Amino acid sequence: xxxxxxxxxxxxxxxxVRPDGVDKVTGRATYGADMNLPGQLTGRILRSPHAHAxxxxxxxxxxxxxxxxxxxxxxxxFPQMHRGVLPGDEGVNFHYLSSNIMARDKVLYDGHAVxxxxxxxxxxxxxxxxxxxxxxxxxxxxxxxxxAMKPGAPLLHDDVFTTGVxxxxxxxxxxxxxxxxxxxxxxxxxxxxDIVIERSFxxxxxxxxxxxxxxxxxxxxxxxxxxxxxxxxxHFMVRALTSRLLNMEAAQIRVMPAEIGGGFGGKTIVFxxxxxxxxxxxxxxxxxxxxxxxEVFRATGPAPGSSMDVKxxxxxxxxxVAAVGEFRxxxxxxxxxxxGPACMAAFGPYALANVTSAGYEAVTNRPLCYSYRAPGAPLxxxxxxxxxxxxxxxxxxxPMEMRIKNGSKEGTQMVYGPKLxxxxxxxxxxxxxNHPINKIPLGPNQGRGLxxxxxxxxxxxxxxxxxxxxDGTANIMTGSPDIGGSRASMALMAAEVLGIDYSKVRxxxxxxxxxxxxxxxxxxxxxxxxxxAIIQAAEDVVLQCRQRxxxxxxxxVDAVKWEDGHACPAGANAGDQKPLSLAxxxxxxxxxxxxxxxxxxxxxxxxxxxxxxxxxxxxxxPETGGVTVLRYVAAQxxxxxxxxxxxxxxxxxxxxxxxxxxxNEEYIYGADGRLQNSGFLDYRIPVASDLPxxxxxILEVPNPGHPFGVRGVGEVPIVPPLAAIANAIARAxxxxxxxxxxxxxKILAAIDAKK
Amino acid sequence: MARIVLSDEFGRQFAGGQTRFDLDVRDVRHLIxxxxxxxxxxxxxxxxxxxxxxxxxxxxxxxxxxxxxxEVFFLPAIKGG
Numbered sequence: 083x084x085x086x087x088x089x090x091x092x093x094x095x096x097x098x099v100r101p102d103g104v105d106k107v108t109g110r111a112t113y114g115a116d117m118n119l120p121g122q123l124t125g126r127i128l129r130s131p132h133a134h135a136x137x138x139x140x141x142x143x144x145x146x147x148x149x150x151x152x153x154x155x156x157x158x159x160f161p162q163m164h165r166g167v168l169p170g171d172e173g174v175n176f177h178y179l180s181s182n183i184m185a186r187d188k189v190l191y192d193g194h195a196v197x198x199x200x201x202x203x204x205x206x207x208x209x210x211x212x213x214x215x216x217x218x219x220x221x222x223x224x225x226x227x228x229x230a231m232k233p234g235a236p237l238l239h240d241d242v243f244t245t246g247v248x249x250x251x252x253x254x255x256x257x258x259x260x261x262x263x264x265x266x267x268x269x270x271x272x273x274x275x276d277i278v279i280e281r282s283f284x285x286x287x288x289x290x291x292x293x294x295x296x297x298x299x300x301x302x303x304x305x306x307x308x309x310x311x312x313x314x315x316x317h318f319m320v321r322a323l324t325s326r327l328l329n330m331e332a333a334q335i336r337v338m339p340a341e342i343g344g345g346f347g348g349k350t351i352v353f354x355x356x357x358x359x360x361x362x363x364x365x366x367x368x369x370x371x372x373x374x375x376x377e378v379f380r381a382t383g384p385a386p387g388s389s390m391d392v393k394x395x396x397x398x399x400x401x402x403v404a405a406v407g408e409f410r411x412x413x414x415x416x417x418x419x420x421x422g423p424a425c426m427a428a429f430g431p432y433a434l435a436n437v438t439s440a441g442y443e444a445v446t447n448r449p450l451c452y453s454y455r456a457p458g459a460p461l462x463x464x465x466x467x468x469x470x471x472x473x474x475x476x477x478x479x480x481p482m483e484m485r486i487k488n489g490s491k492e493g494t495q496m497v498y499g500p501k502l503x504x505x506x507x508x509x510x511x512x513x514x515x516n517h518p519i520n521k522i523p524l525g526p527n528q529g530r531g532l533x534x535x536x537x538x539x540x541x542x543x544x545x546x547x548x549x550x551x552x553d554g555t556a557n558i559m560t561g562s563p564d565i566g567g568s569r570a571s572m573a574l575m576a577a578e579v580l581g582i583d584y585s586k587v588r589x590x591x592x593x594x595x596x597x598x599x600x601x602x603x604x605x606x607x608x609x610x611x612x613x614x615a616i617i618q619a620a621e622d623v624v625l626q627c628r629q630r631x632x633x634x635x636x637x638x639v640d641a642v643k644w645e646d647g648h649a650c651p652a653g654a655n656a657g658d659q660k661p662l663s664l665a666x667x668x669x670x671x672x673x674x675x676x677x678x679x680x681x682x683x684x685x686x687x688x689x690x691x692x693x694x695x696x697x698x699x700x701x702x703x704p705e706t707g708g709v710t711v712l713r714y715v716a717a718q719x720x721x722x723x724x725x726x727x728x729x730x731x732x733x734x735x736x737x738x739x740x741x742x743x744x745x746n747e748e749y750i751y752g753a754d755g756r757l758q759n760s761g762f763l764d765y766r767i768p769v770a771s772d773l774p775x776x777x778x779x780i781l782e783v784p785n786p787g788h789p790f791g792v793r794g795v796g797e798v799p800i801v802p803p804l805a806a807i808a809n810a811i812a813r814a815x816x817x818x819x820x821x822x823x824x825x826x827x828k829i830l831a832a833i834d835a836k837k
Numbered sequence: 838m839a840r841i842v843l844s845d846e847f848g849r850q851f852a853g854g855q856t857r858f859d860l861d862v863r864d865v866r867h868l869i870x871x872x873x874x875x876x877x878x879x880x881x882x883x884x885x886x887x888x889x890x891x892x893x894x895x896x897x898x899x900x901x902x903x904x905x906x907x908e909v910f911f912l913p914a915i916k917g918g
Contacts (some may be wrong), residue, residue, distance in 0.1 A: 605917020
């Protein structure tokens with residue numbers, strides 16, 4: 083293994099046992115709902131039965147009188163927030179955020195919280211909810227994004243004025259923003275195309291489907307201190323948002339990270355934590371709130387539904403000459419859809435001189451739309467990759483050759499402006515091209531689909547501490563919740579730099595009062611950015627060791643080098659010294675300057691974009707329209723895989739979720755605007771028996787922005803599956819599916835329509 | 838002079854449709870101040886988004902230097918999952 087500063091890796095790239103594994107398989111791991119404190123109350127939330135309604139009154143008096151009820155809160159207990167985004171709030175509209183956590187004047191979706199109680203038992207809390215009398219004036223609602231954008235659609239907010247247009251509208255609407263980016267002149271370039279295909283696509287909202295519901299325990303102390311235990315993708319985020327929403331000082335709040343049973347973007351914001359704090363403050367007792375699955379579906383942050391138009395033109399030889407996409411995203415009840423990244427990522431795998439990517443976001447009477455793995459990109463890529471495949475089909479060109487011919491690579495200018503640095507798009511395409519799956523003959527009703535995907539990857543703020551114990555073992559701590567195996571990756575990187583055995587490094591995730599700030603675990607940033615912080619903290623320890631040994635040897639620090647966990651003479655000028663191990667240096671730390679503690683606090687730039695290319699075989703049952711995924715291969719550029727098993731796991735997980743998105747998953751609303759399938763029986767995520775073995779191929783084109791060459795890996799695997807499955811179905815049936823999910827009734831109808 | 842590129846919607850909303858500017862600025866903070874002087878109200882929108890300097894998306898880049906031949910793009914905010 084070549085790599086770091088020209089040396090071979092000893093630990094990076096190996097597959098040791100995960101440090102959190104034993105606790106998880108034995109049930110000892112503590113998740114959000116596992117926390118219990120003496121005197122703890124049960125919190126429950128009353129939710130709107132209406133998709134859109136004015137709140138005329140809320141009478142909590144009967145609930146408050148019920149024996150065992152210790153606190154009741156409504157929006158009146160939440161501080162009023164400034165309407166709009168204030169400078170320094172990083173684009174967060176705290177009025178909207180607060181209004182989502184507890185409805186103020188109106189409820190905006192089925193499941194919107196209107197009141198909460200804390201009681202001595204769950205039964206009493208439920209009884210209390212039934213005693214709260216909420217009077218509503220039901221309003222017309224709108225769910226679909228195209229309907230929400232029409233003039234005369236039911237208006238959700240009177241302060242949403244479309245941005246990105248000129249002149250600025252003088253009337254509010256549901257259209258939050260228009261996004262537009264372009265290279266060259268696509269409309270003019272279509273004249274040079276031999277074939278132009280234009281298609282429209284629709285999709286329904288989907289949920290991230292994390293297995294662990296949101297859960298929180300909040301404790302309030304008489305001196306105004308607050309402790310929160312919760313499962314989230316960022317306990318510093320929980321602290322920051324809770325303190326801002328409740329007008330508290332951040333240092334008064336200590337947030338303890340629980341183990342997390344999945345997040346995928348859905349736990350990058352608060353839904354119940356501030357409510358639990360208010361209840362605990364009012365009751366002067368700890369309060370635990372655990373969402374039911376019904377609540378998770380109805381009132382967290384699913385990914386948007388969409389409506390999209392894509393037009394692409396090509397020469398007869400498959401050269402792409404122009405592309406235009408318009409992507410309309412359903413935002414949920416408050417602004418915040420990922421339409422911007424969707425526009426940016428849509429055409430990422432292609433080098434296009436003439437391309438326009440535009441988007442609209444519209445609020446609808448659905449739960450707040452929030453992040454889901456590579457937010458926005460799976461949808462826009464589904465549309466683009468479907469049209470690319472259809473062009474290849476119509477031109478009778480190998481879809482792989484067409485993608486290689488037009489593939490983006492180092493130096494390609496992206497539609498959003500910058501040019502790519504070293505990336506592995508072509509490497510992934512060629513890896514799939516050379517995979518044995520291509521030689522497997524297909525049977526009747528079977529088809530093979532190909533799709534590519536792109537995601538930016540993020541860096542950002544991370545902190546890390548490396549504490550060396552007196553025996554030379556290491557405790558390492560970061561503030562990044564471990565969702566995808568980051569503790570193992572952190573330990574591997576620390577072991578690599580320190581030169582000690584992986585088993586001698588114990589990684590933990592520290593709470594908000596124990597370690598420096600870390601941004602949320604999102605955007606495939608943790609192994610990259612927090613890993614960079616760990617590397618720097620470990621290098622800090624190494625430098626301290628060299629300095630102390632240099633002092634002992636009475637030489638300059640440059641005369642001492644660090645090799646395989648030992649301080650060694652760098653040359654003859656250091657004298658005839660025997661190497662000193664980290665354990666020996668640590669044992670004498672009290673005599674050479676005190677504890678060996680390395681730390682780093684960084685704001686990491688240099689995140690390298692990721693590409694993935696997927697191929698799959700499906701069989702479609704012509705009698706039922708059911709789809710069986712027979713084989714699936716996914717190639718991805720990881721830059722450098724720190725722990726390859728985890729990288730493979732990320733790829734397989736993303737593909738599994740993408741297959742669910744493609745085939746089964748959808749939010750189904752009744753005519754009354756209420757969600758009809760708020761449980762896993764009716765909202766069908768794939769289970770193991772639905773999936774083939776997903777063959778994950780790791781490519782390593784080093785990211786020049788990271789000392790070990792790391793790229794984020796968690797996002798891009800969910801980008802190509804929607805189109806890969808659709809393209810395979812098209813090849814199997816001759817029917818091109820443009821409406822997600824591609825459920826059996828739709829496929830059957832499409833097959834019948836072809837007859 | 839560095840080449841500064843606004844997104845199309847910012848250009849349309851604040852700069853009369855113009856998106857490309859050549860400006861002599863030291864760093865991102867200086868750039869945002871300069872653009873705010875040119876187009877009052879644009880700064881808070883720029884700061885809520887992402888920014889790429891010389892083909893690299895930079896997190897929180899106030900003090901990031903901008904060289905005379907740098908190319909700077911203002912982008913929509915990018916959230917991960």
